[in-house]
Structure formats: structure tokens, C-alpha cells
Amino acid sequence: MIYSIMQSERILLMNEMEKKFENAVLEIRRGTLLLCVLSQLDKPHYGYELVQILSSLGMDIDQNTLYPLLRRLEDQEILVSDWSVEGSRPRKYYSISEDGRSLFNKLTLEWKKISEIVTGMLD
Amino acid sequence: MEKDFRNSYRDAGLRRKEYKMDLIKRYVYAVVKWLPKKKRNDIGRELESSIYDNLEARFGKKDEYTEEEVSTVLKDLGSPWKIAIGYSWMSDRLIGPELLQIYFPLTAIISGAVALGLTVSFIVSVFLPDMTLGRFLLGFLGLIPNILFAVATVVGITTIIFALIEHNVPGYKIKPQLEKQRKEAAEKSNWNPSDLPSVPKGKQKVSLAEPIITMCFIIIGVVLFNFFPDKLGIYYTSTWGSGWEFVPIFSETALRTFLPFWNVIWGISFVFQIFLIVKLRWTLSLRLADIVISLLHIAVLGIMIKGPELINMQLLLSYSKPEVAEALTPLAEFFNYSIDLFLIVGIVGTALGIIGKIVNIFRADSYIEKNEAA
Numbered sequence: 169m170i171y172s173i174m175q176s177e178r179i180l181l182m183n184e185m186e187k188k189f190e191n192a193v194l195e196i197r198r199g200t201l202l203l204c205v206l207s208q209l210d211k212p213h214y215g216y217e218l219v220q221i222l223s224s225l226g227m228d229i230d231q232n233t234l235y236p237l238l239r240r241l242e243d244q245e246i247l248v249s250d251w252s253v254e255g256s257r258p259r260k261y262y263s264i265s266e267d268g269r270s271l272f273n274k275l276t277l278e279w280k281k282i283s284e285i286v287t288g289m290l291d
Numbered sequence: 292m293e294k295d296f297r298n299s300y301r302d303a304g305l306r307r308k309e310y311k312m313d314l315i316k317r318y319v320y321a322v323v324k325w326l327p328k329k330k331r332n333d334i335g336r337e338l339e340s341s342i343y344d345n346l347e348a349r350f351g352k353k354d355e356y357t358e359e360e361v362s363t364v365l366k367d368l369g370s371p372w373k374i375a376i377g378y379s380w381m382s383d384r385l386i387g388p389e390l391l392q393i394y395f396p397l398t399a400i401i402s403g404a405v406a407l408g409l410t411v412s413f414i415v416s417v418f419l420p421d422m423t424l425g426r427f428l429l430g431f432l433g434l435i436p437n438i439l440f441a442v443a444t445v446v447g448i449t450t451i452i453f454a455l456i457e458h459n460v461p462g463y464k465i466k467p468q469l470e471k472q473r474k475e476a477a478e479k480s481n482w483n484p485s486d487l488p489s490v491p492k493g494k495q496k497v498s499l500a501e502p503i504i505t506m507c508f509i510i511i512g513v514v515l516f517n518f519f520p521d522k523l524g525i526y527y528t529s530t531w532g533s534g535w536e537f538v539p540i541f542s543e544t545a546l547r548t549f550l551p552f553w554n555v556i557w558g559i560s561f562v563f564q565i566f567l568i569v570k571l572r573w574t575l576s577l578r579l580a581d582i583v584i585s586l587l588h589i590a591v592l593g594i595m596i597k598g599p600e601l602i603n604m605q606l607l608l609s610y611s612k613p614e615v616a617e618a619l620t621p622l623a624e625f626f627n628y629s630i631d632l633f634l635i636v637g638i639v640g641t642a643l644g645i646i647g648k649i650v651n652i653f654r655a656d657s658y659i660e661k662n663e664a665a
Binding site: 214215216217220231232233235236239251256257258259260 | 330333334336337338340341343344345348352368369373374377378
């Protein structure tokens with residue numbers, strides 16, 4: 169009886185650790201998301217297409233995360249957008265703005281620095 | 292699922308294809324209704340377009356997707372509240388869109404009531420015996436600045452309160468509706484696209500103006516009849532500038548008898564208007580409540596017919612200045628004799644209104660309201 173209670177508590181603890189791990193991973197990914205998105209927006213893409221591109225490059229991102237992010241970047245004038253009716257239906261195409269580009273270049277340098285430092289610590 | 296569909300089909304008179312399109316529209320509406328008005332159209336179009344992208348990727352390019360296919364994609368995307376929360380940074384303002392739905396009407400009501408109150412009290416003061424031209428001008432010139440000052444104070448205080456609520460000051464944490472919806476959906480564990488309420492349109496939509504105006508009138512009625520019954524009567528002047536005569540004509544017994552009933556009706560109507568503002572659409576329960584309130588109106592009008600006479604002719608006849616009493620007698624008599632007629636017309640009018648309200652319930656476009664009421 170007591171053993172089984174301890175056992176179930178262990179399972180609970182395990183689940184909690186797993187959750188913490190998942191949250192930490194999410195946080196790391198969230199930090200890199202902006203770089204990933206900006207890196208792919210030299211050419212204009214629409215939301216769903218960008219999800220597919222990022223996914224094919226190994227970065228799975230939820231649509232519910234990406235669409236609001238694109239909006240926010242547009243609001244911050246990092247991205248510009250344009251409705252296009254080239255396909256079967258109107259789609260909103262996003263691409264990087266000039267301000268966005270210089271931000272992206274600076275961020276890329278910063279990312280390389282951080283990545284070097286962290287890798288150095290982990291080795 | 293299939294059964295749900297058939298019901299909506301029958302009630303709405305929608306064709307099958309329209310229903311599926313409608314499902315997507317309902318979904319998109321359920322998302323964008325939480326977002327700032329200016330952004331709704333653009334985000335809605337983008338979301339709709341990406342839903343079709345998902346459908347295409349999942350089930351291939353088609354002219355038409357089955358209801359099950361649409362439901363599958365919508366379920367994968369997640370509940371509309373989940374999506375709306377993704378955009379909640381947009382509401383990272385002093386007061387977010389959920390609270391704005393209450394903030395605007397409430398501020399408007401209080402400001403309107405304050406402005407009206409100040410105006411009414413000025414008008415009342417004009418008829419007071421100690422009124423002089425100087426005081427009149429002073430009061431008149433001061434009225435607008437007074438109103439502006441009072442309204443600014445009201446807006447300031449409500450804004451601070453709402454900002455505190457929005458930013459969850461510890462101890463003042465009031466869960467926004469979004470959070471509530473999400474929790475409810477989580478408890479039900481599987482969110483179902485067919486639960487989506489319809490996009491309000493036509494007869495379902497409620498404009499803000501109507502409930503706000505109604506509430507202002509209720510406030511005036513409550514204040515006048517509860518606090519200043521002695522100021523109600525006929526204000527009479529034979530020639531402008533010769534001073535005002537105030538002649539009470541309402542019977543005190545009648546007012547005392549009817550006032551509790553009026554207060555109940557006013558109170559219920561006021562609460563009802565609040566619900567109307569919060570929902571901003573006619574749901575089945577609101578329509579039923581509206582009918583019940585109309586029935587109460589009829590009951591009170593009936594009580595007024597059977598109860599004591601509202602106008603007390605004695606008050607007028609025994610007025611200190613006979614010439615004033617004489618001048619006013621025809622008017623008072625007219626009211627006195629026709630008041631029962633007015634009451635009966637009121638009852639018939641309200642009854643006709645109830646029939647209209649019942650008809651509205653069975654109107655085709657109320658089909659989804661059933662889901663809401665259940």
C-alpha cells in the first residue's frame with residue numbers, strides 16, 4: 169500500500185520533471201524563433217507556407233504561435249506584408265523590411281557570439 | 292455530429308455547403324471577436340485563408356470539403372480561444388478588448404447619468420423661489436464646465452479601476468472571459484467545432500445605444516420618483532419672468548402604492564440591460580427574459596388601473612392661488628380622465644410587443660441560440 173503510494177508519487181514527480189523539461193525547451197526555442205522566421209523572409213511567404221518551410225528545415229512551429237508572431241513583427245515594422253491573390257485565394261505575404269534586415273544582421277552576429285560562449289561552457 | 296448538423300439544417304434553412312462555410316466563418320468570428328476591432332477583418336481573412344491551406348494540405352485541393360474534414364482541421368488548430376490568446380499581446384494595453392466591452396458602455400452610462408443629473412438639478416434649481424437672474428446666469432455658465440469636470444472624474448476613476456483589473460493587481464484578480472472560456476473548454480476536454488455560436492447578424496445584433504439610453508432613463512426615473520417625489524407636478528407660469536408656480540398633482544398614496552412595483556421593474560430592467568450590453572446579441576435566454584419583463588410591465592400597469600388614482604385633483608383645487616388652480620384644471624382633468632385609457636393602451640401595446648418578441652424567437656436566424664441556451 170505505502171509502496172504503491174510512493175510509486176505513484178514518483179510517477180507524479182517524473183511527470184513534473186518532464187513538464188519542466190518541456191517548458192525549458194519551449195523557452196529556448198521561443199528565443200530562437202525570431203531568428204528562424206527572419207532568416208526565411210528574404211522572399212515573401214504566407215503564414216502556412218512558412219510553417220511548412222520551417223518544419224522542413226527541422227523547426228516545427230505551431231501555426232497558433234507563428235501567425236500572431238508575424239503580426240507582431242509587422243506591427244513593429246520588422247516585417248512588411250502584402251495581400252496577394254495570385255493563388256486560388258487571397259493570402260497575406262510577409263517579407264523582411266529594411267529595418268528588419270539590419271536588425272536581423274545584428275542579431276545573427278549576437279547569436280553566433282552567444283552560441284560560441286554557451287558551447288564553450290558546455291564542452 | 293451528424294444529428295447536430297441536421298438540426299441546424301432544418302432550423303436555419305441552410306444548404307449543406309453553406310453550413311460548412313458557415314462553420315469556418317463561425318470559427319473565425321469566434322477568434323476575431325476577442326481582438327481589437329481594427330484588426331478583425333485582416334486577421335480574420337488571414338485565418339480563413341490559412342484554414343483553407345490546412346484543408347488543402349490535409350485533404351487535397353477540392354472545391355468543397357466535407358463537414359467532417361472542416362471539423363478535423365478546426366479541431367487540429369485548437370479552440371478559437373486558444374488562438375485568440377496568441378494575439379493577446381495586442382491587448383497588452385491599459386485596458387484589453389475583453390474589458391473594453393464593459394468599460395465603454397459603463398463609462399458612457401455613468402457619464403451620461405452624471406451629466407443628466409447635473410442638468411436636471413440645474414433645471415430644478417431654476418424653479419426654486421430664491422432664483423435670481425444672477426444665479427441663473429452663474430449656474431447656466433457653470434453647467435458645461437461642471438459637467439466636463441464631473442465626466443472627466445468619472446472617466447478617470449473607471450479607467451483606473453479597469454486598468455487595475457486588467458493588470459491583475461493581487462487581490463483584484465478578475466478572470467477575463469477568455470480565460471474562463473478556455474478553462475471551460477479544457478474541462479470539457481474535447482472542444483467541438485459544432486459548439487461554435489453563429490456570427491451575430493441582423494436581428495441578433497444589439498446596438499449599444501439602446502440599452503445605454505434605456506439605462507439612463509431608468510436612473511432618472513429611480514432618482515426622481517424615489518428622492519424627489521415632492522418636486523413632481525406641474526410647473527406653471529402665466530407670463531415669462533413673473534415667477535414659477537409649482538402645483539403638485541400626484542397623489543401621495545398612489546405614489547407610495549406604486550413605487551415599490553416600479554422600483555422592482557426598473558431594477559430588473561436595469562440588470563437586463565447590463566446582460567444585453569455584455570452579450571451584445573440576442574440569445575434565447577435574453578429573449579425569454581425580455582418577454583418575462585414585458586409581462587411584469589403588464590402586471591404593473593394592471594395594478595395601476597385597479598389601484599388608487601394617480602392624480603389627486605384635491606391638491607390642485609385647494610392650491611393657494613385660485614387663478615392658477617383654475618388655469619390648470621382643464622389640463623389636470625384631461626390627465627385624470629384619460630390616464631386609465633393611457634394605461635390600457637400601454638397594456639395593449641406591450642402585449643403586441645410580446646407577440647413580436649415571440650415571433651422573433653422562431654425566426655430562422657436564431658438557430659444557434661438554442662445551443663447557447665442549452
